[in-house]
Amino acid sequence: MANAHRKGRSWAQVASCCILCAFAFALPLPCFGVFISPMVASFQSSVTDVNLYFLFLNSAAVVSCAFGTRLLVRHMRATVAACSAAMTAGYLLLAAFPSVAMVWTAGIVAGICYPLCSSVLVPIVINQWFEKGQGTLVGISFGCVGIAGVAFGPVLAAGISLFGWRLTLAAATLVMELACGVVAAFLLRPAPKGASAVPAALDAAAGTASAGRDAACAPPAATRQTYFGATFAFMAVASVLSGVMGDMNTQINAIAQLSGFDPAVAALAFSCISAGLLVGKIALGWLKDRCGALAAIAFGCLLGMASFTCIGFAVVARSAGMLYVGAAVAGICTCLGTVAPALLSAEAYRGADRVRAVGHATAFCNVGMALGAPVFSLCFDAAGTYLPVVFGLCPVALCTVLATWACLRGGRRETTRPSTDGR
Numbered sequence: 515m516a517n518a519h520r521k522g523r524s525w526a527q528v529a530s531c532c533i534l535c536a537f538a539f540a541l542p543l544p545c546f547g548v549f550i551s552p553m554v555a556s557f558q559s560s561v562t563d564v565n566l567y568f569l570f571l572n573s574a575a576v577v578s579c580a581f582g583t584r585l586l587v588r589h590m591r592a593t594v595a596a597c598s599a600a601m602t603a604g605y606l607l608l609a610a611f612p613s614v615a616m617v618w619t620a621g622i623v624a625g626i627c628y629p630l631c632s633s634v635l636v637p638i639v640i641n642q643w644f645e646k647g648q649g650t651l652v653g654i655s656f657g658c659v660g661i662a663g664v665a666f667g668p669v670l671a672a673g674i675s676l677f678g679w680r681l682t683l684a685a686a687t688l689v690m691e692l693a694c695g696v697v698a699a700f701l702l703r704p705a706p707k708g709a710s711a712v713p714a715a716l717d718a719a720a721g722t723a724s725a726g727r728d729a730a731c732a733p734p735a736a737t738r739q740t741y742f743g744a745t746f747a748f749m750a751v752a753s754v755l756s757g758v759m760g761d762m763n764t765q766i767n768a769i770a771q772l773s774g775f776d777p778a779v780a781a782l783a784f785s786c787i788s789a790g791l792l793v794g795k796i797a798l799g800w801l802k803d804r805c806g807a808l809a810a811i812a813f814g815c816l817l818g819m820a821s822f823t824c825i826g827f828a829v830v831a832r833s834a835g836m837l838y839v840g841a842a843v844a845g846i847c848t849c850l851g852t853v854a855p856a857l858l859s860a861e862a863y864r865g866a867d868r869v870r871a872v873g874h875a876t877a878f879c880n881v882g883m884a885l886g887a888p889v890f891s892l893c894f895d896a897a898g899t900y901l902p903v904v905f906g907l908c909p910v911a912l913c914t915v916l917a918t919w920a921c922l923r924g925g926r927r928e929t930t931r932p933s934t935d936g937r
Contacts, residue, residue, distance in 0.1 A: 523643075523703060524643045524644060526701050526703070527639050527640075527642075527643045527701070527702065527703065527705075528640070528643075528651055528654070528655065529701060530639070530697045530701040530702040531635070531636045531639055531640065531655035531658075532654065532655050532658040533658070533693055533694075533696075533697050533701075534594070534631050534632050534635065534636070534693075534694060534697055534702075535632050535636065535655050535656055535657075535658040535659050535662075536658040536659065536661060536662040536693070537662065537689070537690040537693040537694060538594075538597075538598055538601070538627075538628055538631035538632045538690060538693075538694050539628060539631070539632035539633060539656075539659050539662075539852075540658075540659050540662035540663060540666065541601075541605075541662075541666075541686055541687070541690050542571065542601065542624040542625075542628045543571075543628070543659075543763065543764055544659065544662075544663045544763045544764055544784070544787075544788060544791070545662065545663060545666050545667065545670060545686070546567070546764065547763070547764040547765060547766065547767045547768060547784065548667060548670045548671055548674065548767055548781070548784065549670075549674070549679050549682075549683060550564055550565060550567075550767065550768045551767065551768055551771050551772070551777070551780075552674050552678075552679040553612075553617065553679060556612065556679065557612070557613070557614055559614055560891075560895055561768065561772065561891045561894055561895060562888065562891040562892055562895050563614050564614065564617055565765075565768070565887055565888065565890065565891035566617075566618060566621075566887075566888060566891075567617045567618060567620070567621040568621065568761070568764055568883065568884070568887030568888075569621075569884050569887050569888050570618045570621035570622045570625060571621035571622070571624050571625035571628075571883075571884075572625060572757070572880040572881070572882075572883040572884035572887065573622075573625065573880075573884045574621070574622045574623075574624075574625025574626045575625040575626070575628065575629050575876075575877070575880040575883075575884075576877045576878075576880045576881055576884065577626070577877075578625065578626045578627070578629045578630060578634070578877075579629045579633070579634050579873050579874070579876040579877035579879075579880060580873060580874060580877040581873075582629060582630045582634050582873065583634060583638065583869055583870065583872070583873040585630065586630060586634065586635055586638055587638070587704070590635070590639075590702065590703075590704045591698050591699075591702050591703070591704075592698075593630050594630065594631050594635065594694060594697070594698045594702060595694070595695065595698040595699070597626075597627035597628070597630045597631050598627070598631055598690065598691055598694035598695065598698070599691065599695075600623055600626070600627050601623060601624050601627045601628065601631075601687075601690070601691075602687050602688070602690065602691040603623070604619065604620040604623035604624060605620055605624075605683055605684070605686075605687040606684055606687055606688075607619070607620070608620040608683065609680045609681070609683045609684040609687070610680075610684075612680060625880075629876060629880070631694060633656075633852060633855075633876050633879075634872065634873055634876055636652055636655045636656065636856075637652055637855070637856045637859070637860075637869070637872045638869055638872065639702075639704075640652050640655065641868065641869060642704065642705035643705050647803055648803075648856075648860060649798075649799040649800070649802035649803040649810075649856070649857065649860060650796070650799045650800045650803050651799070652795075652799055652853065652856045653795040653796045653797070653798060653799020653800065653802075653853060654795070654796055654799070656791075656795040656799075656849065656852045656853050656856075657791065657792045657793075657794075657795040657796045658792075659788075659791055659792075659795070659852065660788045660789060660790070660791030660792030660793070660794075660795065660845065660849070661788075661792050662788070663763075663784060663785065663787070663788025663789075663791060664785045664788045664789050664792065666686070667767075667781055667784040667785045667788060668781055668782075668785060670682055670686060671777060671778075671781035671784075673685065673686075675777075741863075741867060741870075744920075744921075745862045745863070745921055746871075746874070748917050748918075748920040748921035749858050749859070749862060749871065749874075749875055749878075749921045750874070750875070750878045751913075751917040751921075752811070752854060752858060752914055752917035752918045752921055753854055753855060753858065753875045753876075753878035753879045753881075753882065754878050754879070754881050754882040754885070755882060755910050755911075755913055755914040755917060756850040756851050756854035756879055756882060756914055757851050757878070757879035757880060757881060757882020757883040757884075757885075757886065758882040758883070758885060758886035758889075758907070758910055759818060759847060759848050759850060759851060759882075759886075759907055759910055759911060759914070760848050760849075760850065760851015760852065760879065760882070760883055760886075761848075761851070761882075761883050761886035761887050761890060762787070762822075762844055762848045762907065763787055763788075763791065763845070763848050763849075763851065764887070765887070765890045765900075766780075766783050766784055766787050766841055766844075767780045767781065767783065767784045768780075768890075768891075769825075769829075769890075769900045769904070770783045770784075770837060772894060772900070773829045773832075773899070773900060774829075774832055775832070775834060775837065779834045779837070782834075782838060783837050783838060783841045784841075786838045786839075786841040786842040786845070787841040787842065787844055787845040787848070788845065789842055789845060790841065790842045790843060790844060790845020790846045790848075790849070791845040791846075791848070791849045791852075792845075793845070793846055794814060794845055794846030794847065794848075794849035794850075794853075795849045795852065795853050797846065798810040798811070798813070798814050798846075798849065798850070798853055798857065799853065799856075799857075801813060802857050802860070802861075806861060806922070807857040807858055807860065807861040807862075807918065807922060808915075808918055808919055808922050808923075810857055811850060811854065811857060811858075811914065811915065811918045812915045812918070812919075814846055814847045814849070814850050815847055815850070815911040815912065815914050815915045816911075816915075817843050817844075817846045817847050818843075818844060818846070818847025818848065818907065818908075818911040819847075819908045819911045819912065820843060821839075821840045821841075821842075821843035821844035821846075821847060822840070822844065822904055822905065822907040822908050822911070823840075823905065823908060824836055824839060824840030824843065825837060825840035825841065825844060825904050826901055826904045826905045828840055829899070829900065829901060829904065830901070847911060850914070851879055851882070851883060852879075854875065854879060855871075855872050855875030855876040855878075855879055856872060858871070858875055858918065858921060858922075859871035859872045859875050861922055862921060862922060889903060890903055
């Protein structure tokens with residue numbers, strides 16, 4: 515009976531992760547891209563001015579990801595409730611007092627808060643409650659960002675056309691707060707101590723081994739000397755590059771509209787990339803569980819190189835069909851901006867070091883997003899086209915594969931090397 519009760523509570527945590535990703539992750543990042551073009555027109559500003567939202571958001575998220583894991587472990591539900599309320603306040607203030615400066619302010623608030631409600635939270639919860647299939651469950655949870663994009667993208671676009679971006683943003687924000695509040699109050703729970711796959715006290719010196727395949731292939735927990743060694747360095751590079759590619763999710767709507775496609779085509783392209791995100795996050799998580807992180811990330815990046823090329827030719831040929839296909843396939847790759855930290859850390863580290871690595875890798879992904887977003891817009895403002903950056907993502911994808919290989923092969927040897935203090 516006790517086991518059945520625990521199993522039910524475990525799946526309730528998966529449901530919590532799915533709901534939080536669908537609302538607390540989707541609105542601040544991919545869905546916010548729908549508002550970029552209307553705000554540019556409203557403010558009579560450059561694309562770069564408004565697009566700096568993503569720079570401020572991802573820069574703030576770097577700090578949140580790096581230092582938020584302990585806060586989540588000790589005060590998980592309170593942290594989610596407080597962060598969702600803060601994001602709600604930031605977006606409502608933007609809707610009430612619209613300006614470029616308020617866009618940036620909302621980005622800073624959202625950047626601090628959204629990782630603690632989604633991207634950092636999800637791997638911690640799944641690792642606490644489940645011993646096997648963690649990659650698949652993380653992928654399913656993050657896949658709900660894609661579901662939200664498919665569902666909310668056309669609705670938000672229609673709302674902006676009918677009611678304007680301010681009222682639409684306010685309504686979407688209140689729905690987000692309702693969903694997050696219900697999850698924090700009634701569903702989300704930390705795992706009981708001693709009952710999780712990863713210790714509940716994640717700030718302990720070391721963790722217990724996970725069962726199944728992870729226990730067989732994962733290296734020993736890193737010492738203080740080796741944690742910041744080659745594994746960490748190459749994980750950081752792969753995460754930064756994954757974040758740069760992940761910017762395509764938030765920029766596809768603006769890319770389409772500013773490349774000559776009408777808003778309806780741009781909204782459908784956003785839905786296509788959101789569908790690709792859904793498929794990619796689940797597929798890459800499943801592939802990681804069966805073939806390892808390198809195979810999963812390499813598969814996503816190879817599809818990414820093909821899709822970025824397709825999007826570039828779609829812009830040149832003004833082909834909506836090619837744009838839809840390219841966007842859908844691109845989502846399978848650009849989901850690495852979300853899932854790469856979980857995939858990399860799960861195979862490179864274990865125990866307390868694994869969760870520590872999730873926070874750091876997610877921070878580096880946000881570094882990549884912070885660097886990539888202004889490059890996208892500056893490219894358009896300077897050259898009048900997105901083609902250089904779209905085609906430039908192909909070598910970024912290739913370098914991501916190489917950094918992942920170096921992290922999981924060369925870096926692993928360093929984690930198994932005896933430490934200098936004899937431990």
